[in-house]
Structure formats: structure tokens, C-alpha cells
Amino acid sequence: MWAHLVSAKRTITIKISWITTTSMYRHHPATSTTISTYEEPKMISGALWRMSQESGAAGGEKDGVYIVYMGAATEHGSSKNEHAQLLSSVLKRRKNALVHSYEHGISGFAARLSAAEAKSIAKNPGVVSVFPDPVYQLHTTRSWDFLKYGTDVKIDLSPNSDSNLSSRGNDVIIGILDTGIWPESKSFSDKDMDPIPSSWNGTCVKAQDFNSSNCNRKIIGARSYNGPEDDDDDLVNTPRDMNGHGTHVASTAAGIMVPGASYHGLASGTAKGGSPGSRIAVYRICTPYGCAGSSILAAFSDAITDGVDILSLSLGSPASRFSDFKEDPIAIGAFHAVENGITVVCSAGNEGPSEKTVSNDAPWILTVAATTIDRRFKSNVVFDKNKVIKGEAINFANIGKSPVHPLIYAKSAKKTGADEGEARNCYPDSMDGKKIKGKIVICDNDKDTNLYYTMSEVQNLGGIGAVLIDDKKRGDASEFDEFPMTSISSRDAVEIFAYLNSTKNPVATILPTTVVSQYKPAPTIAYFSSRGPSSISRNILKAKPPDIAAPGSNIIAAWTAYNGEAIPKFKIMSGTSMACPHVSGLAAEIKSRYPSWSPSAIKSAIMTTGEASQINNMKGPLTAELGAIATAYDYGAGEISTNRASQPGLVYETTAIDYLNFLCYHGYNKSTIKVISKKVPAGFACPKESKADLISNINYPSIAVFNLTGKNSRSITRTLTNVAGGGNTTYSVTIEAPTGLTVTVSPTRLQFTKNGQRLSYHIIFTPTASSLQKNMFGSITWTNKKFNVRAPFVAGGR
Template sequence: MAAPEANRPAAWQANDKELTLKGTEPPLFNVISGTSMSCPHVSAMVAVVKSHYLSWNPSAIKPAILTTASQISNMKASRATELGEISSSGPLQPAGLVYETTTIDCLNFLCHHGNNTSTIKVTFKDVPAGFACPKDLSVDLMSTINYPSIAVLNLARNQIRNINRTLTNVAGDGAATYSLTIEAPNGTQTGVKYMNGSLANLLFYIYAQDGGAFSWCQSGADEGEKDGVYIVYMGAATANGSSKNEHAQLLSSVLKRRKNALVHSYEHGISGFTARLSAAEAQSIAKNPGVVSVFPDPVYRLHTTRSWDFLKYGTDVKIDLSPNSDSNLSSRGYDVIIGILDTGIWPESKSFSDKDMDPIPSSWKGTCVEARDFNSSNCNRKIIGARSYNGPDDDDDGLVNTPRDMNGHGTHVASTAAGIMVPGASYHGLASGTAKGGSLGSRIAVYRICTPNGCAGSSILAAFSDAIKDGVDILSLSLGSPASRISDFKEDPIAIGAFHAVENGITVVCSAGNDGPSEKTVSNGAPWILTVAATTIDRRFESNVVFDKNKVIKGEAINFASIGKSPVHPLIYAKSAKKAGADERDARNCYPDSMDGKKIKGKIVICDNDEDINSYYKMNEVRSLEGIGAVLVSDKTNGDAFDFDDFPMTVIRSKDAVEILAYLNSTKNPVATILPTTVVSQYKPAPAVSYFSSRGPSSISRNILKAKPPDIAAPGSNILAAWTAYDGEETDEGREFPKFKIMSGTSMSCPHVSGMAAVLKSHYPSWSPSAIKSAIMTTASQINNMKAPITTELGAIATAYDYGAGEISTNGALQPGLVYETTAIDYLNFLCYHGYNISTIKVISKDVPAGFACPKGSEVNMISNINYPSIAVFNLTGKHSRNITRTLTNVAGDGTTTYSLTIEAPTGLTVTVRPTSLQFTKNGQRLSYHIIFTPTVSPLQKDMFGSITWTTKKFNVRTPFVASSR
């Protein structure tokens, strides 16, 4: 660590005649420099810490000083030191945790440095009985001693090193939860996995590549004077737009000296700004009565099933809406503008040709920015506008602020939503056919908000603000934050931006996330967002394993390698190739540096898949050891084909692995081969809920059956769509770069729904975002291509937690018959029920009617009553009933139409609806009905799912529900 050393005045000897000027007294103090001067600063701090914590040993004092160091200068810039500058107050409150470097740590350090056990026993008095140096000193003991910093040297490309650390609680008794922040440089992957712990100690291990930092922060703890980028949210913009001068004035009221603090100012639809602030300055601004919230600028991630680093291997999207989509219907959408908030666009793709398109609609008020590698000629009548936003930290990285897509994700998403028909599209010959978007005639407005550093919340809000001004009709966001990161809508830039977009008549469609299949993992859970889960399609990519005497096990993957059809290659289970000193679990899972290359060379390796590290690291490890191929055993990829490119690798299910492992264990010279990928069409059953798709219920808005669970599901596994030419250097020699690519993720399902929303908007220009959402949800399908209920990928019948209302229907949504209009009052009441007071609500919304007040007794269970196209009733206990009201609006035209009622309710729950029929006589007529939920057992043993459907010979308007005692 560092401490002050330059020009330090301190006491001096009295007989230094050389420093005594003629006619003056000898100096009592002198100014000198050097690490000799920095050292006693730290020594003094050690003494102060020791006086406060007399029982602390040296290894506790050291981490208290190191882990609280500052890395910021008085210019608010990063220091050049590794651990930072000593803090004079931080060590006295060391975040509650310290790293205790034990006796064994020190002894192992000596072992690693070449000292034998005998020498160590002479040198050290505290050698425990039975201690001996590890036999294999090639193991990196240095980086695993419990030190407050980590150094991992000799780390080869694509290699992973596992490191253990243990933290000791020094904050006293009582529960304390620490969240994790990782700072890793570009091109690295770093992670931390909890192993075990107690109130006193916590053990975790870190897997990392290259360098970076991570920190543990206690929930609700004071972070002191931590500088950073903060978003200041000030609610709705005024009718004339918020004034940038007003934002600057508020900012200057707390900033006295700093220049260039303002990052973004939001003036259209949204009022607020983003600025570089200290924590104290942020707290001061938050006290202003016109401020709704002030929070650190979050970074969001793309919702693909691969990280940014591995998109070149990706498996993320398809372009056909669904096997039964009607090309005439999906071709509609002229003059509807879809805004894509993503990584940009590759405008040269054939999917974005404007041939035969009409002039740009007059409703468009946006622009096509000039930037490096992008100019106005890259826009046309299909791509009608493009903007780009660098995050607060991107400029320092030298990133180019351009709408051009250097990643591929944004291009893929945009073409899925609104790409034109492109015959002969394929990914290196796979999935060949005609690629087309969901709304062929729609226009595309590009808002590049994501860079290799992620998708900054401040950029997201800036894009929302511009999109509102530009005149878009639909906004599509295939990104989000993990559900656990968001605790309040007013600190979620996507929820904030979407609220104001919907206020301005824009439908906002977001991906649900890829953290499934666990419950409460869905992101983008605000009720004004249309949130999309992912499903499989009726196409699979098979790469089978042939072993023994031509026995075949079905595998699923994309690989273009051919090592022969006959099983002639030696086969080995990775566990049997464990390297001396390596952990058996690591070897079994093909972790880097865990297998003996001599045992791997020339063989096909069977690897388990614990998902702690990306499967491509496992592939690279086998490849680097000259293995000829690999078989990954996993139940978590069914319908989502990993792309291993030119390496013979595939994925099989665990039930199939039993057979091949039995053969391997019973045969002296086991052999196998891996076949290159073939396409299986009309696969059954399909659709199924994709394994990765995030699930409900909502951790924030539980009493709405929505984003957590999702609202709707759409194809998201193995989707073919346009791709960027930027990754041509990643394409193997002899093959051109792919103009289309296969990817998976809710990133891919989201634009399917965005395209459908655009089709609806073109058919019904006056429809509100909630009417469009309702039409999509109430006409969804719950049946697969085997005429059976849609299931999860593991075969269980899917519930609303998995797929919301069901799989999108491209035909049914155009003729919904009835819709649920979720009004401005519904959303205001939702905020009331969520705990917002009327003063805050009046700042947030521009549509608060005169005299509006929060309903008396507002509490979270009342959320069930907002007029949403699904119903959730939680905390249903005892035999007390819960009454819910819904209102339907007729959109089928004038004339008398009578709807009859069908209720699907599970055993243990009585559902009563009054009235039992609804008769509409004119278009736009609104009728209400009441639902009474009564449990017949208490508590309910599980969450119970059902539906209420209003039916005529032509229309089926289905509303899913869930009831729960929790």
C-alpha cells in the first residue's frame, strides 16, 4: 500500500550545521522525501488500530489497513498504486471483515520458497504437530495464502485459477449480509463462489483471469466519501421539457469546485441528470424536495446466454416468429417505429434494406448521428435514425462512440424485430431458409447504449429521453439487471424510463433474463413493462456421440468438425485424467490446470458440467491438451445448442451419460466419435420453456402475475438472425464471416414480441400500450405441437411463473375481442400500494388528475386490484376470501356479443366469478366482473395456478391467475 512520503516535515536533529543558514537557529524540523517517510505513517496507524483493538494480531491489523485504502486522488481520479493510499479513519471501521493470515499460511509460504519441513521447524516456533510441506510444490501456494490481496502469475490465455480466501467478522454479533462488487478488466472473466461460513468466518473461492479487484459491502452500510457516478431522478419532465439549466443549478448548489461533473441531462419525458458526485454530495441533492431518488449509476447486462467475451461462440436468436406465423400478417407494421436500445446495428446487413419502402413517416423527429465508421448514409428508410451513448467510464477506455455494432447482439435483435425477408439465410449452412423479422414494414431507430463495459443506467435513461422526443412507437430492450440487484423501481433506470415512455404512449418490451430456472429471478418487473420469457422452437441442432459398436447417443451442439463416423478414437472420463495435486471435482469438470495432458492427448474427453465456469473454457482446456474432442454432460442446455465452431464437442443428457460411462468403465479400450451437426426440423415437443429463462414470482411486484413471472413467452432458443461483419477475424480460415448467426436468450425472445407489438400498433394506431399488452397476453397459447400442455425443458408442465400467459400467438393477438386497459390511475394506485406517498407520486407522474389521493389503507396486497391481464393473490391464508375486480373493454366493433365464462381452478381453491356472462353492445364499451378467491385448505400447500376465460364462438379471452399463502 502507499502512504505520504514526498516533502514531509518532521522533527530534526539540533546539530545539523549543514542545514543551518548563517544567522539562524538550527532547524527543529526538516522536509525530506522517500519511502522512509511513508513507512512511519503506516506504523502510526498500526498503533492506533492496536489501541482500539488490543486483541488483534498483526494479520488482522494489516487487512484492516489494506482493505480500507483509497484509490482516488483529490482530483477524483484513480491513483497509480495497487491497493491505494492509507485511510486515516477507515482502518478503525474496517467494513466489518478482515483476512486473518494464519500460521499455516506463513508455513506454506516458506515451503513454496524452497524451505523444507526440517528447516521450517527450526526457524518457526509455532509449527503444529504433524505439519509437513505439501508434496506437490508445483501447486500455486503463494496465491492461496489468506492475504488481503491476490496475485496470480503465469496465467495463460483462457486458463482459470481457483483461489480460496477466508474472511473473519470483527463487526460484533448479529446478522450482516455483504454484497459483492467485482472490477475486472476487459477480456477477463472473474467470479466468486460461496463455499461455507458462519457468523465468525466466511470461506469463498475466486476464479479469475488477468487482473482486477472485488469488494464486499455490507447492506445499508455507510460507504463514506466514495466518489462515483450518480443518477438524480426528478420525475416527469414538464410539458415544455425540463430545463438543463435547472439541473445545472441544482448540481452547482452542492459542487463548489469540480468541473465537468455533469454526464447526462434528461429533458424529454424524464427529468433528471447524471453526475460525478461524492456520497455526501449525492445525499445532499437527495434532500431536495424536487428529487425522487439519487442512486449510483448501475450497469446492466445483455440477456444472451453467453457473456460478451463469448458472443463469438454464441447461441442466441432466431428470426422466424414461429412455425405457424402468417407472413402477410407479420409483414404489416408500416410507419410504426421500433426503437432498439442495444449494442448498435450493422447497417450493411441485407435485413435492413429499404427497397420498396415508403418515405420516412412524418412522426419521426429523430436524427442519424455522424460518428466514426458511421454517417447519415448508413441510415435509410428502414434504419431511420441512430444515436449512441458512451457510459461514464467508456471515454477513458478509448471506446468509439458510434451506433455501429461491434458486438452483433444489437444487429441480431433489430433484424428479429423488423428485418426484411432475406432468402437463403443460414449460419454456415445450418438453419437455411428465409430470415424475416416480426414486423417487416416497421422502421428501426437505433440507440446504442451498450459497450464492452456493459450497459450504463445513465445511458439507458438518456436513450429513453431521446426516444420519447424522437417519436418512437415501440421500445425493445434485451437487457436487464439480476433480480436481486433491484429493490425499488425508483432506482431502476429501465423501470423509470419505461414508466415515462408508457406515459407518452410508447409500448416498452423487455427481456425477462437468463437466470432460470430458479424462482424470483425475472428482471424488468414493473407492471408498465411487457416482459418476455424464452421458449424453444421445433428445430434442434444434433451432434451425436457414436461409441462401442456403433451405439448412438443423441447430443445437441453446433460444431463443424468431422473426425469420422466410426468410433475409433480413445475415450476417457476427465476424472481419470486428474493431474497430481488437483482437485477431483475440478478434473471431473474439465477445469483448466486440473488434467494431465499426457492422458488427454488424442482422446475424446467426457466432462461434467457444474456451470461454475463457461463451457468454452472447458473446450479450450481439452483443446490445449491436444484432446481430439469432448462430450459435456448437462441437463441444462436442452434446446439451446452451444456453438463449438470447429472443435468436435457436443452436449448429452445425464440419463444418456449413464450408458456411455458404464461402457467406459467396463471396457479396456473404449472408443467413440462425435458427429458434426445436423438440423432436425419439426422437433416435438415444441415449444418448451427454455431452461435458462428467468422465472417468477416477482420479488418486487408480487401481487401482479407479471415480469416475475413474465407476461408472455416467445422463441428464444437457437434463433437465426442478422449478424455483424466485425467478427470476421473470428471466422475460421476457409469460411466467410457469417452474415447470420444462431443465438439463444431472452434477448432473442424479446424482439419477437416487439415485432408483434408493432404489427398491432399498425392495425390499431389508437391502442394504448396496455391494450397492446392485453391483446398479446389474453390470446397466448398454452399448448405445444403435440396438442399437450407446454412444459419446461425438463418435462414438467409449465406454469405462469415459467411463461406468464403462455406462448405468443401471432394471429390471435390481432383479434383479441376484449382487452384490459391498465389506466394511468391503475399505475398511480400501484405506486400508492407500493408505499409511495402522494407528494412523490405527483413528482413522478405528469398524469396525476386533480384531486387524486392514494386509496385509504393502501398496502401491497391491494396491488392485485389494478386492471392487469393476469391476477396474482398472495398472503391468502385461513378460509377468508379475497375479492378482485377486473374491467374489460370491447374492441371487436359494434353489435351485441355475449361472452360465457370458463374457470379452471385447482383443488384446494374455490374461484367464484360474478357475473357469469358479459354482454357487449358497442365498440369501446367497458364491463367489470368480480372474482372471489377462497382457499378450502389453509395454508395452501403450494402456489396454485388456474385461469378465467371469457369465450364466444370467435374469441377466447384468457386471464391466468396464481394464489399463494406465502
């Protein structure tokens, strides 16, 4: 049932599908989706209260699942009895209302409640927020080599080439919150691995199709969580991945080296994850109904006590759904994970190229955007007398090399009474099948149609192939299996239309896919990758991937083999889902080298290292896929560098006080903050002047300042920590500032004398005009003879 849901190429209406056109998981047909819609929040007795039509929690006494968030757990964990007592105070008759109880790191529970019952619980002391259970969306061999050599003129294509971070960390544990894992994949072999670290406290659950023998020294733990819609369905309640997404993500982060990997012969090479020596702990939190917030929090709670070092989440909410931090399960779980020393890496979302679409934008999360690599999948169109137009797609059809098949523009096949725009875009029920049958059909895609709907419609009408005109999605090779379909640019379409209009019997053919390596320019910003700034706070430079970019387009990694189908052992996928585990793997390698480093130090090392690239392999500036120059709102600090992230020289450590002050600036009061965090120091108080503009002052590895006018210069402070070892070393500053903005730094030199020493500097931003009319980008870089430590900034007016 589950495999059928995720593989059938037809429309299925379920509450939340695995895949949507804007989801963080790409390259499968989309199913119909119903997304939660929310009312504006109301404050009731200090607890945030929201009602949702989708959750069934609005409208009188109608039941729905609510999350009751009670802040941080005590040192010894929260008590189920405490949660049960709070539930029983409002539930007089109903049994089995409790869905999940959160005891480790996080205190709270999820329960089936009426709106009135939820409202009553929200009034209790110690309850931070009560909100409907949200449902989240699921948002490689060559990619790792490209990260090492990609911007060099000479690119090493050796499948066995490796980064300077050489997988030394057998004791690092990466927790994957996703759709589960296919443990039989060669990527998860434990051959020659050391025994499981003694710090591991987790478990390998038993299910109908999964038992302890499926875990080994590589996959050391596996848990699963049914969502509220799944009840006790044994087909769902398993760590086994019946979707493929989780397996792909896990192998990208930590898969071992597997020679001879390919997708049906395409992109052959040696598959490997970013941290092949790291262990994997699986938390299956997504089902065919989506990824329930209540399950996400349960997984965070378990992961904290299990002893993971890195958490990787390739999922998130749609940009259209605003969530305050204390009603966002990912932000809540990540806050408590980071408090417990766990680095949390999340995907930024697939709703680009529009601005303010980035998700997972809490400052304690390392948020990742997607870039392309220098590998493309070519499926050319041949027409007229063997003229060739470059096309991109993945198909294995063979309809011949010679242009002998009749060619038609979909507009010319418009059905009587149909809309012309719909016919041009090959919409269902818009074309005359008699005119389509036996022909290759040219379809526009200016309405951003789901490509699989286009393919199905042409196929159903008897077309033998399709050429899609699509500038945006062309570089993100869609997979059409045995159907000859490809995408061309609008520029190249001019030539083929000229041919169509000049002959009575136009003919063409579509060639099967071949691989192009060392493609230029690369990287570019993937068109689908969500952009910044943050919709919650502009004063944290959460850019496209709020923090950093990584390869996320056309990534090959391990896959599933459910129901005995002929599923490939590896699959090509695109999305910020694929970018996220690249950073998770890199974070694990840094953690293995520096076990005592905090999550913020690891984040800073990844963001600030001098080769976090803003250039491509043509030595030009990083661009968006359609050619426009990219900015920090597109790529954050740049694309990750595997070469220097392990030796950053200096780091910006964002302290616990920074995060507490952030909550103050965001509008939370001291009493609420003391419930949220059990690590609030004695005597802590919110700054007297707590306002959003002051968020700029938290010690983050990037800088954002707004409300700049000629009369309103802004002064910002940052502190750097020496992590390069002992001995005297002096760093000097280089400022890259745009015209219209004066940026001064004091002091201009920082002299460190010992490891761990912290030194501060001040930056003053002054507009030269009366006010800034647009966002302006630049950077501040501290350099000695060995290290470059770069912090990007954005400055703007009102």
C-alpha cells in the same frame, strides 16, 4: 480493441463484461465480471439514497457517477440550466461533472459526485431519488413460422410462410436500446419502403465509422451514448455494433425477408423479423463496460421526443440486486415512455430455472421469457461398433464417421493432488495432459461450468474432442466452431460409461452438426429463462417472463462483420434477449393495425388471446426443458400467438390511475407520485387503505392473490373493453380452478353493445382448506363465438 474484447476466448477482467454466464446474452465465452453490491436503502428527506462500493460512490468523498431522478419532465421539457443550478449548489470547484441531462419525458441528470455531494442533492425539493449509476447486463427465421404453426400436427416449413399479421405498418417505429447495429446487413435494406414517417423527430448521428448515409428508410435513426467509463473514446462512441447483439435483436424484431439465410449452411431458410415493414431507431447504450443506467435513461429521454412507438430492451439487472422502482433506470424510463404512449418490451433474464429471478418486473413493462422451438442441432457421438448416442451442439469439425479415436473419462485423467470433482468437470489444472492428449474426453458438468472453459482446457491439453454430460444446457446448442464437442444427457451417459468399463481400448468419434426439424416436444421453457414470481411484488403475476413467453433458444438472425473477420452474415444465439424482440415485433404489428391503442391494450392483446399457448406440438401441457409441467411462474400467460393477437376481442386496459394506485400500494406518498408523474389528475389521492395486497386490484391482464385463508376470501375486480367493433355480442365465462380453491365470477355473462364499451366483473377466491400451503394456478376465460380472452391467475397463502 472493442472487437478483441468481445471475441477473445480468454478471461478478461473489466468492470462489467459484455457477457456473463447469467447474462441476457448467450453463446460467447464469458469474461470475468464484477457486479455492483448495494447497502440497504436509507430514506433521506423523501429521496431514496443508496451507496455502492462498485460505483466508487461509497467511502467518504470518493467520486462516482450518480443518477439524480427528478420525476417527469414538464410539457416543454426540463431545462439543462435547472440541472446545472442544482449541481452548482453542491459543486464548488469541479468542472465537467455532468454526464447526462434528461429533458424529455424524464427530468434529472447523471453526474460525477462524491457520496457527500450526492447526499446533499438528495435533500433538495423535487428530487425523487439519488442512486449510484448501475451497470446492466445484456440479457430467426424458423421461430416465426413455428409461432404460427408450431402446435399444429402439420407444421408448414415453407421459408416464405407468414403470419396473419402481414407487416402492414410502415409508419411504426421500433426503438432498440442495445449494442448498436450493423447497417450493411441485408436485413436492414429499405428497398420498396415508403418515405420516413413525418412523425419522426430523431436523428442519425455521425461517428468515426458511422454517418447519415448508414441510415435509410428502414434504419431511420441512430444515436450512441458513452458510459461514464468510456469518456470520449471515439472507438466506442458510435451506433455501429461491434458486438453483434444489437444487430441480432433488431433483425429479429423488424428485419426484412432475406432468402438464403443460414449459419455456415445450418438452419437455412428465409430470415425475417416479426414486423418487416416497421422502421428501426437505434440507441446504442451498451459498451464493453456494460450498459450504464445513466445511458439507458438518456436513450429513453431521447426516444420519447424522437417519436418511437415500441421500445425493445434485451438487458437488465441481475436478480441478486434488488432495486426499488425509483432507483431502477429501466423501470423509470419505461414508466415515462408508457405515459407518453410507447409500449416497452424487456427480457426477463437468464438466471433460471431458479424462482424469483425475473428482472424488469414493473407492471408497465411487457416482460418476456424464453421458449424453445422445434429445431435442434444434432452432433452425435459414435462409439464401440457404430453405436450412436444423441448429442446436441454446433460444431463444424470433421474427425471422421468411424469410432477410432481413444476415449477417456476426465476423472481417470485426474492430476495427482487435484480434486476429483474438478477433474470430472474438466476444470483447469485438474487433469494430466499426458493422459488427455490425442483422446476424446468425457466431462461432467454438474458444477455448471462455463462450456468454453471446458473446451479450452481439453484443447490446451491436446484432446481432440469432448463429450459433455449436461441435461440442462443440452437443448440450448452451444457453438464450438471447429472443435468437435457435443453435449449428451445423463441417461445416455450410462450406456457410454458401461462401454468404457467393459473394454481396455474404448474408441469414439463426434459427428459434425446437422439440423433436426419438427422436433418434439416444442415449445418447452428454456432452462436459462428467469422465473417468477416477482421479487418486488407477488401481487402482480410477473411470472417467468413476468407476462408472456416467446422463442429464445437457437434463434438465427443478422450479425456483424467487424475487423474484416470471416463473421457469418447470420448467427445462432439463445437467451431471453432473443425472445424479447419477437414480442417487440408482434407489438409493432398490432400497433400498425390499431394506431390509437394504448400500450396496455397492446399488452393485453398479446397476453390474453386464446392461442397464447400453454400446450406443445404433441398436444400436451407446456413443460420445462427437463420435463416438469410448467406453470404461469415459468411462462406467464403462455407463448405468444401471431395468429390472434391482432384480434383479441376484449382487452384489459391498465389506466394511468391504475399505475398511480400501484405506486400508492407500493408505499409511495402522494407528493412523491406527483413529482414522478406530471399527469396526476386534479384531486387524486392515494386510497385510504394503501397496502401491497391491494395491488391485485389494478386492471392487469393476469391476476395474483395471496394471504388467502379459510377466514380470508379475496374479492378482485377486473374491467374489459370491447375492441371488436360494433354490434351486440355476449361473452360467457369459463373458470379453470385447482382443487382446494373455489373461484366464483359475477356476472357470468357480459353483453357488449358498442365498440369501446367497458364492463366489469368480480372474482372471489375462497380456499377450501384453512389456508393455502402452496401456490395454485388457474385461469378465467371470456368466450363468444369468435374470441377467447384468457387471464391466468395464481393464488397462495402467506
